[in-house]
Amino acid sequence: MSQDSSAAATLTIDRDALRANWRLLAERCAPAECAGVVKADGYGIGATLAGKALAAEGCRTFFVARLSEGEALRAALPEATIYVLDGLLPGSAPALRAAGLRPALGSFEEIAEWRSAGGGPAALHVDTGMNRLGMTPADAAAGLKALGAGCTLLMSHFASSENTASPDNEIQIQAFNAIAALNPNIPASLCNSSGIFLPQRPLHALARPGYALYGGNPTPGAPNPMRAVIALEAPIAQVRRVPAGARVGYNGQWTARRPTTLAIIPVGYADGIPRGAMGAHEKAGAPVAIAGARCAIAGRVSMDLIAIDATDAPPAAVRRGAPVELIGPHVTLDAFAEGAGTIGYEILTNLGRRYRRRVAG
Numbered sequence: 001m002s003q004d005s006s007a008a009a010t011l012t013i014d015r016d017a018l019r020a021n022w023r024l025l026a027e028r029c030a031p032a033e034c035a036g037v038v039k040a041d042g043y044g045i046g047a048t049l050a051g052k053a054l055a056a057e058g059c060r061t062f063f064v065a066r067l068s069e070g071e072a073l074r075a076a077l078p079e080a081t082i083y084v085l086d087g088l089l090p091g092s093a094p095a096l097r098a099a100g101l102r103p104a105l106g107s108f109e110e111i112a113e114w115r116s117a118g119g120g121p122a123a124l125h126v127d128t129g130m131n132r133l134g135m136t137p138a139d140a141a142a143g144l145k146a147l148g149a150g151c152t153l154l155m156s157h158f159a160s161s162e163n164t165a166s167p168d169n170e171i172q173i174q175a176f177n178a179i180a181a182l183n184p185n186i187p188a189s190l191c192n193s194s195g196i197f198l199p200q201r202p203l204h205a206l207a208r209p210g211y212a213l214y215g216g217n218p219t220p221g222a223p224n225p226m227r228a229v230i231a232l233e234a235p236i237a238q239v240r241r242v243p244a245g246a247r248v249g250y251n252g253q254w255t256a257r258r259p260t261t262l263a264i265i266p267v268g269y270a271d272g273i274p275r276g277a278m279g280a281h282e283k284a285g286a287p288v289a290i291a292g293a294r295c296a297i298a299g300r301v302s303m304d305l306i307a308i309d310a311t312d313a314p315p316a317a318v319r320r321g322a323p324v325e326l327i328g329p330h331v332t333l334d335a336f337a338e339g340a341g342t343i344g345y346e347i348l349t350n351l352g353r354r355y356r357r358r359v360a361g
């Protein structure tokens with residue numbers, strides 16, 4: 001893959017913004033500690049890049065989802081405390097121990113397997129309302145006893161923290177308070193990014209933000225307190241002018257209603273642009289911008305290409321090689337995701353491998 005070609009879509013990662021976001025969250029969490037969640041390759045920007053940048057800022061505790069992610073992060077951060085959120089998959093205890101990783105144990109079976117493999121520091125994961133991973137609150141006391149001195153963190157996860165009006169939050173907060181009170185000497189952790197911004201401030205000892213670090217809005221519906229970390233830009237590969245009535249893309253799902261200028265850009269679903277970003281007349285799809293002017297996607301997202309209706313963009317900016325902004329100053333990550341019918345988390349974690357990646361800061 002050519003790294004210097006300017007004739008490619010470019011993903012810019014602003015490392016300074018990532019660091020500033022962690023500082024802002026850490027200040028907001030204090031006196032609780034602020035960890036960094038770098039699972040799924042650091043939400044697509046690179047787990048090693050993110051982990052090193054956050055560690056340089058003072059972050060000491062990290063969360064990944066998988067053993068393999070933990071092993072890779074351990075190589076980059078020999079001193080860090082690293083928890084593996086997916087817990088203890090059968091047979092994985094020796095590898096976790098060898099890499100100095102701490103599983104988030106969520107059942108008596110996992111606790112028993114961890115202990116019989118030699119044990120060591122681990123989190124106890126209690127499910128307070130997701131019915132995903134973790135012990136039931138009723139089992140938490142027995143789980144703590146079974147894990148014994150190895151338990152270095154008591155944790156649970158919010159189901160609806162981005163929705164401050166959801167009654168789920170208060171129910172989970174109360175349930176987790178009762179669990180944390182079982183042993184006040186063990187650090188407790190409940191908050192993801194949005195949890196940090198809940199009015200109840202259920203911070204306990206440690207917060208676990210991911211999305212907000214990467215610039216996603218942890219307070220949907222209110223202004224984003226975070227700085228943008230990624231920008232995505234693609235050069236125009238071809239400009240075409242089509243008459244009213246022309247149909248665009250696979251299955252002709254979009255029809256020009258006026259003489260139209262189309263800008264074709266070299267990004268597609270193989271680069272992580274969801275097919276749900278398509279523009280049709282009933283549904284605008286994901287927005288993009290040309291020279292600051294908002295434009296719509298015309299028709300289906302192909303594997304490698306997208307057509308943009310560039311008719312309303314400044315004509316001088318619609319030329320072969322000129323940039324189209326998919327995510328940047330005029331189209332936020334959250335706005336692009338919403339237009340594509342998904343969430344920014346999914347856009348980030350699907351960021352393609354074919355982009356020219358540029359790290360700023």
Ligand SMILES: *Cc1c(COP(=O)(O)O)cnc(C)c1O
Nearest residue numbers: 037085157192193208209210211
């Ligand atoms: C992914 C995850 C987080 C981080 O969530 P964000 O919403 O990205 O801040 C925290 N805790 C657990 C258990 C997770 O799975």
